[in-house]
Structures are given as C-alpha cells and as structure tokens.
Amino acid sequence: MVMTMVDAVGDKGMTMPDAGLTPFTDGPARLIDMDGLRRLVDVLRDRGYTIIAPTVRDGAVMLAEIDAADALPHGVRAETEAGTYRLRHGHDDAVFAHCAGPQSVKDFLHPSRARLWSADRTGDGAVTTTGPDRPAKRLAFLGVHPCDVAALAVLDRVLAGPEHPDPVYTARRDGTFLITAECTEPSATCFCTSMGTGPAATRGFDLALTEVLDGGHRFLARGGSPAGAEVLAELPSRPARPADASAAATAVAAADAAITRRMPAESLPDLIRAGRESPHWDDVASRCLACGNCTLVCPTCFCTTTEDVTDLTGEHAERWRVWDSCFSLDFSYMHGGPVRVSTQSRYRQWISHKLGTWHEQFGTSGCVGCGRCIAWCPAGIDITREAAELAAPRAGNEPA
Amino acid sequence: MASLAVWKFASCDGCQLSLLDCEDELLTVADQVTIAHFLEASGDVLPGPYDLSLVEGSVTTSADIARIHRIRDISRVLVTIGACATAGGIQALRNNADVAEYASVVYARPEYLDTLATSTPIAAHVDVDYELHGCPIDKGQLLDTIAAVLVGRKPALPAHSVCFDCKRRHNVCVVVAHGEPCLGPVTRAGCRAICPAVGRGCFGCFGPSETPNGPAQASLLQITGMSEQDIARFYRSFNVEAFAGLAGDE
Numbered sequence: 001m002v003m004t005m006v007d008a009v010g011d012k013g014m015t016m017p018d019a020g021l022t023p024f025t026d027g028p029a030r031l032i033d034m035d036g037l038r039r040l041v042d043v044l045r046d047r048g049y050t051i052i053a054p055t056v057r058d059g060a061v062m063l064a065e066i067d068a069a070d071a072l073p074h075g076v077r078a079e080t081e082a083g084t085y086r087l088r089h090g091h092d093d094a095v096f097a098h099c100a101g102p103q104s105v106k107d108f109l110h111p112s113r114a115r116l117w118s119a120d121r122t123g124d125g126a127v128t129t130t131g132p133d134r135p136a137k138r139l140a141f142l143g144v145h146p147c148d149v150a151a152l153a154v155l156d157r158v159l160a161g162p163e164h165p166d167p168v169y170t171a172r173r174d175g176t177f178l179i180t181a182e183c184t185e186p187s188a189t190c191f192c193t194s195m196g197t198g199p200a201a202t203r204g205f206d207l208a209l210t211e212v213l214d215g216g217h218r219f220l221a222r223g224g225s226p227a228g229a230e231v232l233a234e235l236p237s238r239p240a241r242p243a244d245a246s247a248a249a250t251a252v253a254a255a256d257a258a259i260t261r262r263m264p265a266e267s268l269p270d271l272i273r274a275g276r277e278s279p280h281w282d283d284v285a286s287r288c289l290a291c292g293n294c295t296l297v298c299p300t301c302f303c304t305t306t307e308d309v310t311d312l313t314g315e316h317a318e319r320w321r322v323w324d325s326c327f328s329l330d331f332s333y334m335h336g337g338p339v340r341v342s343t344q345s346r347y348r349q350w351i352s353h354k355l356g357t358w359h360e361q362f363g364t365s366g367c368v369g370c371g372r373c374i375a376w377c378p379a380g381i382d383i384t385r386e387a388a389e390l391a392a393p394r395a396g397n398e399p400a
Numbered sequence: 401m402a403s404l405a406v407w408k409f410a411s412c413d414g415c416q417l418s419l420l421d422c423e424d425e426l427l428t429v430a431d432q433v434t435i436a437h438f439l440e441a442s443g444d445v446l447p448g449p450y451d452l453s454l455v456e457g458s459v460t461t462s463a464d465i466a467r468i469h470r471i472r473d474i475s476r477v478l479v480t481i482g483a484c485a486t487a488g489g490i491q492a493l494r495n496n497a498d499v500a501e502y503a504s505v506v507y508a509r510p511e512y513l514d515t516l517a518t519s520t521p522i523a524a525h526v527d528v529d530y531e532l533h534g535c536p537i538d539k540g541q542l543l544d545t546i547a548a549v550l551v552g553r554k555p556a557l558p559a560h561s562v563c564f565d566c567k568r569r570h571n572v573c574v575v576v577a578h579g580e581p582c583l584g585p586v587t588r589a590g591c592r593a594i595c596p597a598v599g600r601g602c603f604g605c606f607g608p609s610e611t612p613n614g615p616a617q618a619s620l621l622q623i624t625g626m627s628e629q630d631i632a633r634f635y636r637s638f639n640v641e642a643f644a645g646l647a648g649d650e
Binding site for chain 2 (some may be wrong): 057058059060062083084085086087102103107112113286287288289290291292293296297307308309310311312313314322323324325327328329330343375376377378379
C-alpha cells in the first residue's frame with residue numbers, strides 16, 4: 001500500500017534539510033480519542049491484520065503482536081543517553097511518548113532468521129526442495145515514529161528495489177498497513193532533524209496519528225493512503241478543530257525544538273571520504289567492543305549471512321539466512337582470512353557505508369537519525385560525535 | 401556406519417552428559433553412528449580407529465599427554481567439547497598458583513599426587529578439528545557438529561560476541577537497560593544468549609570472542625560498581641586461562 005514510497009529520506013548528502021513540519025493535506029484531519037484508538041485495533045484485526053505495536057517487556061519498549069490497544073505502553077517514557085536506556089512510568093496516559101527501543105519494523109519484515117529453502121532426498125534418490133517460508137500473517141504496524149517510517153523507505157530501496165527484490169522481505173512487506181505516530185517525545189539520543197526524517201510525519205504511511213495531551217488525551221488522525229482513509233472512516237471520530245490541529249502542531253514543534261543532537265552540517269559522504277586515514281579511527285577502536293549491537297539495532301542495517309544445516313540422517317537440508325554484522329571477522333572473510341582484521345577498519349566500514357557510500361549505492365543516506373546505535377551501544381559510542389570528530393580537523397584546516 | 405568415541409580428561413563429565421541429554425535426538429544419533437567408546441553410556445568398548453572423537457576435559461597429568469596423542473592417532477575427526485577441553489577449565493586457576501602449596505593444604509598425603517603444574521586445553525597438545533566451547537556445551541552445537549561431520553560439511557560455530565545472539569532473539573540488553581554487569585560483548589556466542597534472555601548478565605562460559613576489547617569491557621564493568629579486583633575475579637572462572645589477557649593475569 002505504501003510500497004512505492006521509497007524516498008522519504010533525501011539524497012543530497014544530508015545538510016540539515018527541512019524537518020518536514022508541513023502537515024499532510026490529503027483529506028481533512030479527524031480527531032479520535034482513546035476509544036477511537038481501541039476501535040482502530042479492532043478494525044485492523046477484523047480486516048485480517050496482525051497488529052504489531054510497542055509494548056513494555058523486560059524494562060524496554062519492545063514490539064509485539066497486540067490484540068487490544070490496552071497492551072500499548074501507558075504513560076511510559078524512555079530516557080536515553082549514550083549507552084543507557086531507562087523506562088520511566090507514570091505521570092500521564094500517553095501511549096506513543098517513548099523513543100526508539102532496540103527493535104524496529106526491520107525485525108518483522110527482514111527477520112533475524114529466515115529459512116531460504118529446504119531440501120529432502122526421497123527414496124528413489126531424487127531431491128525435492130521448497131522455497132522461502134511464506135509469512136502466514138499480513139502485518140499492520142501501529143505507532144511507528146517518523147524516523148522509522150523513513151527507515152522503512154530505506155529498506156524498501158535496498159530489499160525491494162526493482163533489480164534484486166528479496167523474496168523474504170517483499171513477501172512480508174507487501175500489503176502492510178502502517179500507522180505512524182508523530183514524535184512528540186524525543187530523547188537525548190535522537191537526531192532525526194539532522195537527517196530530515198522527523199519529528200513530523202510527511203509521507204510513507206497509511207494513517208498518521210499525533211498524540212495530544214494538552215486539553216485532554218486525543219489523537220489528530222490523517223489518512224495517508226486510500227486504505228488509511230478507509231480505515232479512518234470506520235473509526236468514531238469528529239472533525240479536528242483548528243485548536244486541535246494547532247495543539248498537535250505545537251507538540252511536534254516542541255519535539256523538534258527538543259532535539260539537540262546534531263550531525264555535522266556538511267556533506268557526510270565528503271566528510272567520510274576525507275576521513276579515510278584519520279587518526280580518529282584508533283580512538284574509536286579503543287572504545288569499540290566490536291560486539292555488533294549498533295548494526296543489529298539499526299533499522300536500516302540489512303546484512304545477513306547464511307547457515308547451511310543438515311539433520312542427523314543427512315536426508316534433510318536447510319539454508320537459513322541470519323542477521324550478520326560488519327563487526328564480525330567472518331563478515332569479511334575471504335579465502336585465506338578476514339579482510340577487516342582491526343576494529344578500526346570495521347568501525348570505519350560501518351560508518352562509511354551508513355553515512356557515505358550508501359548514497360552512491362542506494363541514492364539515500366543509510367542513517368535516519370533514530371539514535372538507536374548511540375543508546376544501545378554498551379560502550380556509548382556516538383555516531384554524531386564520531387562524525388563531528390572527523391569534521392573537526394577539516395574545519396580547522398580550512399584556509400582563512 | 402561411522403563410529404563415535406567419547407573421551408574424558410580432567411572434567412566434571414557434564415559436557416559428555418550433554419550427549420545423553422539429547423533425549424529426543426539420541427535414538428537418531430544411535431541410528432547414524434556406532435557408539436564405539438562412551439563409558440558414561442556403556443561398558444562395551446569397540447576397538448578403534450574412530451571416525452569422530454569427542455574429547456572432554458583438560459590435560460593435567462603427564463599420563464594425559466601420552467593418552468591424548470594416542471587418541472589423536474586413532475581419530476579421523478577430533479572435536480573438543482567444553483571449557484575444560486578448549487581452555488583448561490576452572491582447574492586452570494592453578495596455572496597462576498603454587499600447586500605444591502595447594503596440594504599440601506587439600507590432601508593428607510600430597511606425595512601420592514602425580515600432577516602437572518598447569519591445566520591446559522587439548523589443542524595445546526594435538527591438532528583439533530573443531531572446538532565446542534561452553535560450560536557446559538550447547539546441545540544444538542553438539543548435534544549440528546555431529547551431523548556436519550557425518551555429511552562432510554563445516555559446522556556453524558561462530559566466534560563473534562554473544563550480543564549478536566541477544567539481538568537476533570530480541571533480548572533486551574541487560575547492560576544498556578538495566579546496568580547489569582555482563583560479559584556478553586567479549587564472550588563467544590553459541591549458547592543462544594540464554595542468561596540475558598532471563599535478565600541476567602553473561603558470565604562468559606563460552607570464553608572470549610574473536611577480538612575481545614578488554615579495556616573497553618572493563619570500563620563497562622566499572623560503571624556497574626565493580627572494582628579492578630572484582631573485574632579480574634569475574635573472568636576467573638571456567639575460562640580463566642582464555643580470559644587471562646582481559647583479566648590482567650598475563
């Protein structure tokens with residue numbers, strides 16, 4: 001439904017683009033309350049969707065299948081800093097006021113483990129094979145923040161592009177229903193405003209909600225596709241008054257103002273190219289555990305490896321595709337050994353692809369500014385700070 | 401049919417019992433291999449050579465050294481199983497201590513002992529084809545390795561961090577979300593991240609990952625309130641010798 005929407009992230013090297021505060025104008029905005037949100041879950045379920053939404057599990061906001069809107073986090077905030085994430089419970093009923101947990105829609109559309117094929121030897125020596133597992137469910141994602149909508153657009157370019165569509169991804173992506181929740185509560189690790197992906201939702205969704213707490217808990221709702229408008233029409237709602245629209249815009253503008261983390265305001269591909277031999281890689285490597293967490297929580301990192309398994313009889317074989325990371329030695333293993341032995345080279349590879357060569361390869365940045373790699377790095381390595389460190393000598397070296 | 405032998409050196413037997421614990425798969429294993437030497441399971445012993453030898457335990461006596469060479473000679477594929485066999489085990493705590501003093505404290509007649517001053521992994525003495533890490537080993541890795549040897553493919557034995565598996569199975573990071581001490585970032589995967597899955601930190605029973613960063617890991621542990629000595633002790637368990645560089649024991 002929003003499958004063709006692949007350009008939510010700009011492709012000009014990310015020089016502080018417009019944060020996209022212009023409201024979507026296709027159809028009048030409606031107002032729904034918590035009952036309307038509950039009804040939304042029912043309507044989607046009746047339409048055959050499996051609804052994936054934020055929930056609280058083990059001290060973090062995690063994505064899970066929900067049956068009812070009551071399963072959403074209520075009054076939960078996530079406080080993050082480099083290397084830390086803490087949930088705070090309490091003071092209101094906000095359901096979408098939490099920034100990125102470790103998961104994203106990637107976890108469902110590009111699963112961490114997927115069987116690519118299986119093969120069985122039959123009695124007469126022939127071999128029968130079956131292709132990738134087909135998803136049993138059609139997914140609706142509820143409460144996806146705009147940075148993650150942008151990440152989905154990046155994944156669409158990578159995994160659903162016309163040249164090499166990935167059957168595992170496209171089978172899950174086709175027919176998804178996407179409900180974005182505009183960001184009204186960014187955290188300290190967010191920098192979407194530098195990447196032009198938020199906090200407002202401008203495109204790439206079926207339905208957009210803006211949660212408003214001032215003057216009563218309610219949601220401004222806008223359709224972003226015919227399917228979204230159809231679903232919205234089924235919900236108990238009333239026209240949004242100018243005061244509602246203004247309260248929603250104020251909440252999003254406040255989020256915009258609250259985001260203070262920044263990427264350097266210059267062409268990041270140029271920055272990375274110029275920093276190839278920077279001594280700063282040694283500094284990063286002294287702190288980097290090469291544990292792979294940054295890549296695994298990144299909503300656009302898509303690299304995988306394959307594992308071939310056979311059962312004990314040797315009559316049944318399977319090939320599995322598993323999330324991999326450019327931080328493992330095996331990732332760059334060619335005949336004779338790994339190409340990127342040092343942590344310096346592995347961190348450089350990751351950030352160079354993410355901020356630099358991704359543009360050449362896919363016509364967009366690989367980074368959407370969600371801040372997950374900062375918060376979920378156990379060592380608190382900060383992509384914006386590392387980029388700034390690369391930028392610093394350049395700024396200093398410029399002729400007066 | 402391929403023959404299987406299971407051997408024990410200095411160890412607790414837990415890793416070879418992992419094979420007997422494969423309840424659902426055990427009969428299939430028995431259908432695919434001749435269990436030729438497995439004293440925990442049967443007193444019947446068939447003569448070698450053997451297609452696959454699983455070796456548990458570390459080398460702690462001079463007799464062990466001679467015996468592991470004999471076993472290597474009669475084994476087509478030799479796989480070491482568990483932290484004792486791959487790293488010397490917890491008994492390698494002796495490697496930085498005075499064994500004679502230990503023995504005098506523990507035993508009434510220490511002169512009856514014939515032991516080496518060190519506990520060393522099997523690979524320090526003979527060529528090893530594959531190593532299954534862990535205390536104990538992972539049943540899935542054991543079965544996959546047996547299946548792989550039977551059909552002549554490589555088993556999947558990753559050397560990257562436990563963090564990979566935490567994220568693949570969608571565990572919440574206990575370091576970032578709870579401030580728990582966790583050795584996951586410097587520990588080899590293979591256990592399917594079972595400890596973080598129940599909310600506690602990894603204690604490193606699979607030994608170090610491929611390129612562990614000791615100083616960076618020490619910073620993480622210090623944030624949780626651990627002293628330098630606490631950190632050194634954290635590493636001094638089943639894989640003490642393999643973690644020696646990180647614990648500052650080298």
